[in-house]
Amino acid sequence: MLLFNGTRRSLAHLTKPSSSHLRGVSTKLFINGEFVTSQASEWMDVRDPATQKLVTRVPKTTASELEEAAKSAQSAFTTWRRTSVMTRQRVMLDLQQAIRDNTDRLIESIVAEQGKVVSDARGDIIRGLQVVESMAGIPELMLGSRLDVAADMDTYTVREPLGVVAGICPFNFPALIPLWMIPVALATGNTLLLKPSERDPGAAMILAELCADVGVPRGVLNVVHGAHETVDFLTSDQRVKAVSFVGSDRAGKYIYERSTQHGKRCQANLGAKNHAVILPDANREHALNAITGAAFGAAGQRCMALSVAVFVGAAGDWIPELVDRARKLKVDGGMEPGADLGPMISPEALQRAKTIVQAAAESGASVLLDGRNVKVAKYPNGNFLGPTVLDHVTVDMQCYQEEVFGPVLSCVRVATLDEALALVNANVYGNGASVFTRSGPCARKFQAEVGAGQVGINVPIPVPLPMFSFTGNKGSFLGDTNFYGRSGVNFYTQLKTVTSLWRHEDAIEDRQSAVHMPTLH
Structure with missing residues (x-):
């Protein structure tokens, strides 16, 4: 690298073997x-979830x-x-x-x-x-x-x-x-x-x-x-x-x-409440795999997590296949081989998500996949919530109105693309929305009429690369x-x-260099 005195040194020394010095000790300023x-009198504990x-x-x-x-x-x-x-x-x-x-x-x-x-x-x-x-x-x-x-x-x-x-x-x-x-x-x-x-x-x-x-x-x-x-x-x-x-x-x-x-x-x-609209003509395998990853990856703790799947017409028949894919995901500690999703950040966050799932069930939603009782043998004290799929969710339910911030997917069924668009646009949030379809006209209609700031077409999490900007909107x-x-x-x-003014007439006229001995006057 170039230092400010113009010298250069190697970056090889920056690679360090571990971050174990961060554990079990106080974080510094x-x-x-x-x-x-810090000379603080109050400290907050960070615990492995x-x-x-x-x-x-x-x-x-x-x-x-x-x-x-x-x-x-x-x-x-x-x-x-x-x-x-x-x-x-x-x-x-x-x-x-x-x-x-x-x-x-x-x-x-x-x-x-x-x-x-x-x-x-x-x-x-x-x-x-x-x-x-x-x-x-x-x-x-x-x-x-x-x-x-x-x-x-x-x-x-x-x-x-x-x-x-x-x-x-x-x-x-x-x-x-x-x-x-x-x-x-x-x-x-x-x-x-x-x-x-x-x-x-x-x-x-x-x-x-x-x-x-x-x-x-x-x-x-x-x-x-x-x-x-x-x-x-x-x-x-x-x-x-x-x-x-x-x-x-x-x-x-x-x-x-x-x-x-x-x-x-x-x-x-x-906050956010990101929707994916699935039309019956979509690539079935791609749509279901994409929705599964976007809904449950990172244990749902993403502002761009896909938390609502809106199935249009006959696409609702795919929900059982979605459940099968979600059931196969491996819940485990983050360092364990093959783990698909780890724990939630805290016991409080876990309990809140469980409470919302229970409220959905009591409000008439069908709990097709219930992750509340998932057990991870090696980590009995972990904040684990398995993939959870709720069907027949309506917009008045808490699970739809609030950001769960956990691996919980709400499935909503509608009859038409227009009905799906009206549902998405009525939501207070506007981070992202996606549509899964093989129809160019339907994709174009969705792109033009949806109110979310970031739109995915056959892309479940449409976060733009940094040559663009993150353009969530609304709430x-x-x-x-x-x-x-x-x-x-x-x-x-x-x-x-x-704004500057330099008059051309003020420019000093070039003169021929004098080579003779100057004289004093």
């Missing part, structure tokens, strides 16, 4: 380029530590913003390689703290890594525009960073969501105060370590922990110019309102500018417009 032990064993303890960052982190970020901004865009591009190139070299460490942390299976943890990292790679194109993304507007006068725009920005992350993607924020904020010249989820901070701490190792200067990235008090600081401190948030409705609405009330930009991804998003891609760059920057 990362302030001004150093990992420091499969075993309930203590993994680490997370501090509620003290007021003085938050102040120190903000001061560090503000000070670092004065120099980081003036680094060339090529320097920041070089950091992104080195960071993506460092993440690749440390993928196994990140996977180990994610499985231990969040409970994902290895394959899903790897996907968590790779999709975040793609955002880092896209930011290697930051020179083009920072381009302004110029126009001659009159004789001797031109106007041009310069894209500039905002200053200190903050990121508040959820538990379900311990690497991906920090990587929606870190590379975009830093590549555009901002400094970042990052708060990982208090439930699984390990991946974010590894990413902070890698940022330091590839030459991100002290103070450009700071990592703080905590709950309500930390959020209040990040959303009110006058040094913070913008806040990015991904998480639940309640927290997101609070953060958005508090941030905007304090004059900050805010982008907030909230799933608060703000004006979306995450990553060009929208992300726009969120973390502001335009300055310059």
Whole structure:
């Protein structure tokens, strides 16, 4: 990598064998380029969702530590913003390689703290890594525009960073969501105060370590922990110019309102209720396999999880086959070979999902596959809920109205595509919706008329790659500018417009060089 003094060093030292140092010890803060032990009086336990064993303890960052982190970020901004865009591009190139070299460490942390299976943890990292790679194109993304507007006068725009920005992350993607924020904020010249989820901070701490190792200067990235008090600081401190948030409705609405009330930009991804509409002419094998993976992967703990399958007409006859596929999925600890889905994040989350399933049954839904009594012999204390399929669900049921955030699929039956579209569009959320069909006209109609912000055609989870942006809408998003891609760059920057006048008659006329001895007058 290129250091700022122009020397180069190898990245080989960044590969470390494990993340065992994260377990059974206190998670540190990362302030001004150093990992420091918090002086907090309150700590939160992080337990392995499969075993309930203590993994680490997370501090509620003290007021003085938050102040120190903000001061560090503000000070670092004065120099980081003036680094060339090529320097920041070089950091992104080195960071993506460092993440690749440390993928196994990140996977180990994610499985231990969040409970994902290895394959899903790897996907968590790779999709975040793609955002880092896209930011290697930051020179083009920072381009302004110029126009001659009159004789001797031109106007041009310069894209500039905002200053200190903050990121508040959820538990379900311990690497991906920090990587929606870190590379975009830093590549555009901002400094970042990052708060990982208090439930699984390990991946974010590894990413902070890698940022330091590839030459991100002290103070450009700071990592703080905590709950309500930390959020209040990040959303009110006058040094913070913008806040990015991904998480639940309640927290997101609070953060958005508090941030905007304090004059900050805010982008907030909230809850979701993603639908897949299955038409009778769809490729049956592809549709059922896709729905099974999208509904139950990651134990359903994804904001883009497919939680509602809308079967149109005769497609409803396929539901028993869907149940058969779901029944074959293996529920196990994240590191176990062949595991398809692991535990839910906490006993409380598990109990809530079970309660919603019970309410659905009592409201008239058919529980075709009940995962509430799944047993995993090796992990008797795990937060396991097996794939659960509910049929004959109606829109007034709790399982339809609320985001379950577990491996629970609600099946709704309708007669026509128009009825399916009306159902999807009436839902308050708008993250994603998909249609499975072989009919081009039906796919075109769905694309044109559906209200969700991200549309899949024979694709169950239509999350765009980072050359685009994450464009959830309706009740799933608060703000004006979306995450990553060009929208992300726009969120973390502001335009300055310059109009200049240089009169041509003021140009100094070229003169022939004098070669004679000058004389004094």
